Amino acid sequence: MASIPLVDTVTGPSTSELWRTRRDKERYQWSSFGLLTPTFGLLILLFLVPMGFAVWLGFTNLTLVGPLAIHSSFVPWQQLTRLRTDTSFWSSLWVTGIFIAGSIVGVVIMGYTLASLLMRAVPWMRMIVGGIVVVAWMMPAVTAGITWYASTTGGGAFATLLGTPNSNFLDNDPLLVVTIASVWSMTGFAMLVMGAALRNIPSEAIEAATVENASTWQRFRMIVLPLLRPTMTAIVLLTGLLALANFSLIYIMTQGGPGNATNILPLYSYQQAFSFNNLAYGALIGNIMVVIATVFGVFYVRITARRL
Amino acid sequence: MSEMTDTNVGVPESTTTADAPVLPPENRPTQRTKVRSATLNLILGGLGVLFLAPMLWLFLASIDKNASWGVEWPHFSLINFRHVLTGSLLHSLWNSVILAVISTTIASVAGVFAAYSLSRRRIPFKGPLLLFIIFSSGVPLAILVIPVYEIFSKYGLLSILPTAVFLSVTSLPFEVYLMKNFIDAVPTDLEEAARMERASTFQVLRRVVIPLALPGIAAAAIFGFVNAWGSFVVPLILIGPQNQQPAPIAIYTFLTLPKAQFGNIAAYSLVFCIPVFILYTISSRLFREGFVLGGGVKG
Numbered sequence: 001m002a003s004i005p006l007v008d009t010v011t012g013p014s015t016s017e018l019w020r021t022r023r024d025k026e027r028y029q030w031s032s033f034g035l036l037t038p039t040f041g042l043l044i045l046l047f048l049v050p051m052g053f054a055v056w057l058g059f060t061n062l063t064l065v066g067p068l069a070i071h072s073s074f075v076p077w078q079q080l081t082r083l084r085t086d087t088s089f090w091s092s093l094w095v096t097g098i099f100i101a102g103s104i105v106g107v108v109i110m111g112y113t114l115a116s117l118l119m120r121a122v123p124w125m126r127m128i129v130g131g132i133v134v135v136a137w138m139m140p141a142v143t144a145g146i147t148w149y150a151s152t153t154g155g156g157a158f159a160t161l162l163g164t165p166n167s168n169f170l171d172n173d174p175l176l177v178v179t180i181a182s183v184w185s186m187t188g189f190a191m192l193v194m195g196a197a198l199r200n201i202p203s204e205a206i207e208a209a210t211v212e213n214a215s216t217w218q219r220f221r222m223i224v225l226p227l228l229r230p231t232m233t234a235i236v237l238l239t240g241l242l243a244l245a246n247f248s249l250i251y252i253m254t255q256g257g258p259g260n261a262t263n264i265l266p267l268y269s270y271q272q273a274f275s276f277n278n279l280a281y282g283a284l285i286g287n288i289m290v291v292i293a294t295v296f297g298v299f300y301v302r303i304t305a306r307r308l
Numbered sequence: 309m310s311e312m313t314d315t316n317v318g319v320p321e322s323t324t325t326a327d328a329p330v331l332p333p334e335n336r337p338t339q340r341t342k343v344r345s346a347t348l349n350l351i352l353g354g355l356g357v358l359f360l361a362p363m364l365w366l367f368l369a370s371i372d373k374n375a376s377w378g379v380e381w382p383h384f385s386l387i388n389f390r391h392v393l394t395g396s397l398l399h400s401l402w403n404s405v406i407l408a409v410i411s412t413t414i415a416s417v418a419g420v421f422a423a424y425s426l427s428r429r430r431i432p433f434k435g436p437l438l439l440f441i442i443f444s445s446g447v448p449l450a451i452l453v454i455p456v457y458e459i460f461s462k463y464g465l466l467s468i469l470p471t472a473v474f475l476s477v478t479s480l481p482f483e484v485y486l487m488k489n490f491i492d493a494v495p496t497d498l499e500e501a502a503r504m505e506r507a508s509t510f511q512v513l514r515r516v517v518i519p520l521a522l523p524g525i526a527a528a529a530i531f532g533f534v535n536a537w538g539s540f541v542v543p544l545i546l547i548g549p550q551n552q553q554p555a556p557i558a559i560y561t562f563l564t565l566p567k568a569q570f571g572n573i574a575a576y577s578l579v580f581c582i583p584v585f586i587l588y589t590i591s592s593r594l595f596r597e598g599f600v601l602g603g604g605v606k607g
Contacts, residue, residue: 031509032429039422039484040437042414046456046477047449054455062458110355117352125349129356136359138588140538142556143366143577146563150365150377150570157361157379165378184362238446245448248540252560266451266541273454274545283454293447300446301439 058284064277092268103243106183111190137188145252148181174261190235197231237300369574388575404554410472411536415480416529423487445481466548479535483528490524523594530591555580
């Protein structure tokens with residue numbers, strides 16, 4: 001058997017493997033291209049074209065209304081200088097960083113904690129708590145925003161629960177509150193994915209370590225964490241990407257305020273483009289988001305493609 | 309043909325054994341493990357309460373006729389629901405349905421063709437194309453809304469139908485990725501049998517691949533629907549006419565009214581959530597079914 005290459009002796013050759021070993025010329029079926037056309041046509045038209053257009057748009061001085069809405073010109077240096085000297089932009093970038101980092105840390109910790117507790121919980125507890133967390137994740141961002149606004153404003157649920165009915169958490173710590181809301185709305189996904197990954201860890205590995213007198217912390221650090229790493233990396237990157245684009249939640253809760261306290265990049269970009277009418281400048285800020293998203297996206301592709 | 313499609317798609321034979329949790333070796337619960345388990349359940353319950361707390365307002369205020377932002381025992385009444393299911397608010401929900409159905413249809417039809425082609429066919433630059441699909445499935449395409457706004461406004465497209473097309477593109481890459489994985493799991497034997505009978509590509513897709521990969525296609529379509537249904541910033545920017553605005557914009561408009569109608573906001577938001585909850589529940593069932601697709605071929 002060993003003399004026949006390319007044939008898996010356990011499962012036998014699959015059709016695609018046989019095709020791969022064909023010695024004649026590769027042939028493409030024309031219908032394959034027909035099948036791909038709608039998807040890639042749409043992606044080119046409404047993803048690649050707008051992205052390319054945004055690069056150009058960001059370097060012009062186009063406005064939403066007024067004379068520059070009709071006669072705009074290409075002024076890259078002016079736009080870049082404006083970005084460099086705009087303190088609101090830098091503060092927005094900083095706020096975005098904190099919001100993303102906070103969301104990632106919160107989601108990973110809460111997701112793991114819940115997933116590992118659920119595994120050992122009594123069944124009815126598992127159903128109720130698991131259900132609540134998943135419902136929080138399923139809730140559309142607009143609804144999550146409303147219900148979080150209601151619960152953290154003066155006289156809301158948290159103020160009542162903590163016995164201080166007049167404290168307005170949303171006004172006192174806006175960035176902290178919206179970050180917690182963001183964690184709340186994304187934990188369910190992390191919990192489900194990590195729960196599946198935890199169930200895939202062979203119990204023999206844990207038992208062997210227990211026999212060797214490994215402490216709980218050692219078992220976590222030496223066995224669970226390394227085996228969970230690919231899953232965790234995927235969750236970190238996806239949470240980062242979703243938090244970066246989480247316009248709706250914050251827009252409903254604070255509209256970026258008070259002041260600029262929760263003005264993350266998508267909100268600032270929207271504000272520049274549609275409230276201050278600087279359409280081109282809004283697009284330029286949007287391009288910064290595209291750059292950040294691309295960095296996350298490239299790492300995401302690298303870990304996902306390994307599983308293809 | 310009918311015999312072929314009838315061959316128990318997704319009827320699990322081994323799920324009961326495969327899904328059963330791996331039980332730890334039977335050992336007598338000692339006092340220590342009992343305390344430990346009680347503590348674990350208590351912590352979990354505490355976390356559950358923390359996750360539930362922000363939701364309470366939504367449920368209580370929706371059935372309270374004098375609701376406020378606070379959480380209080382409701383003066384029970386269904387008047388809020390009766391208020392919000394009329395007139396322009398009902399119309400906004402209808403707009404959401406139109407937006408989501410059109411966008412889901414476009415993404416699912418285009419997606420299933422591409423997924424099949426990427427799964428089965430020999431295609432030049434297949435690797436890079438797949439990487440591009442994965443990349444755009446991770447990156448939220450809604451961040452391109454400003455350039456899309458500029459393009460749409462230039463061609464007078466700031467209305468509900470073009471917006472539905474853009475929303476379909478934002479969910480398309482992930483749908484393709486999901487459906488490709490499901491189609492990969494469908495055995496090729498049935499397709500080859502159909503080819504022997506001189507079935508065309510379209511017939512193979514319609515009669516063999518789509519029925520067999522249906523759980524995956526449905527799961528992808530549900531993802532697309534929920535994505536379009538919950539979208540807020542895209543319709544906010546891209547839909548001009550007031551009477552074409554979907555429900556999320558109506559919820560936001562509620563908040564900007566000078567006199568807040570708390571009960572109505574809660575009731576409307578809850579109604580808006582219900583389709584999402586139902587669809588996600590169906591979707592998780594489909595995922596469980598999807599993994600036993602091998603049942604399509606008797607062997």
